[in-house]
Amino acid sequence: MSSDHGVHESRHPTLKQYVIIAIFLFAITIVEFVIILPEDFRGQGWTIAPLAILSAIKFAAVIFFYMHLKFDNRMLTWVFLGGLALGFAVVLALVGLFASWTPSPRAFAEDHAKPCTLDHELGGCLEDRPKAAPEPVDPVDQPPSEEGRTEIDPEEPPAPGGLVEIGRQVFITGTGQGAATPCVTCHTVGGVPEAVGLLGPDLSHIGTEAATRQPGVSAEDYIAQSIRDPESFIAEGVDRATPGLMLTAITAGLADEDVDALVAFLMAQQ
């Protein structure tokens, strides 16, 4: 920092200088905006350096001219830069600490996550509400469920393609005739780009694995049971599962057709 100007004329810049600084700040902001204007540039790693440098220049222009640190007692500059450096060190330390921490924050969050279907009207999760929901579901759900499923599976050879496709949609969106938390939130299925959830087991090969879960329970029955009544049996040794996370509340809203379609879709994951 040289003292070539400012010190001997006045402690504050002139109006003209202030205007120039204002225009300068505007111009930098526009350049920053232009950098991220092309869609291909957005969020690219290389944009970080120029954006950070431009912001640092703006930052310096404001503190040295608008806040006239440049024209003021030098000690003030050190007082402020000292705090700024400490603040920067705090950022570095925390980011470094968490970057090297295992499990990563996300893995930790996944391990401790609980299902939450956001209630947009009241806030909070639907799962936390007192369980008044089962009433409309139970009467519809139970009686036709056994027959409905046994009918469709063997009898409709041309349909499975359609049924599998419907099942895939329900699996991804969570909505069919009824509604559930989208299965993709928690489950990964190879070949389904949307399905990358990590909270539940990988279902890429559930079509074959399901038969091995419970002695005497067929693959289809096991899958259907896993969907209808997920809390009744929890498979052991399943990778990446957060045991017990798949709650009945998640799937209670599904209609029988949805369950059939889901079973067909999952049976196809060999």
Add this chain to the structure above:
Amino acid sequence: MAHQTEVSHHAPEEEHPTSTGINNRKLLMWVFLSSDCLFFGSLIATYMVYRGQSLVGPYPVDIIDVPITTISTFVLLCSSFAMVRALAATNENRQGAILFWLLMTAFLGAIFIGFQVYEFNLFRSEGLRIDTNLFGSTFFTLTGFHGAHVTLGIVWLLGLAWVAKKGRLGPKTALDVELAGLYWHFVDIVWIVIFTLLYLIGGFDTGPAGDPSLVPHSITGFLGLI
């Protein structure tokens, strides 16, 4: 030390000499701003640590609107310019101008807050609340505290404007305006940092489904900065 000679340099203002050669109130203001760097530093660090760690959406790319926020950034920059004009008018004892520029600064600050209220409401309606995901928590905490700083600044400026209206601001009390100005500009530079980090750089972050490599990316990207 050389500071002794600088005491006389400040002589025109009626100050008692201090061992630092700096007016105590001004030093206090700078120490406060310095400490506020730590405050915002930790909030920014929290945002960075949890960047890209949200398990559910909405993610930044779904809701962050950079063009709108660029406009509100301009408004805040304009308010900083109005603030330096207010201080200049005070030093030159132009009573009408003092009042005008103080009110102008507060007005522009209020517009900025208006943008923020609009933005928060929009995000809320699009499903992002402070308890929705880590992005929502860190975003609203950081920008919310900044908004609170701006709001406090507006109240301060309106108070000064009231004093100005009574004709009590002038070269002798210029420090009153200067201190408010320091605070105001500081809030502006904090926004410069937030705007760059949360909007220009982080505003296009997708969720884990879109880009599983995001986590290492954000950290190496950040370390690459230094």
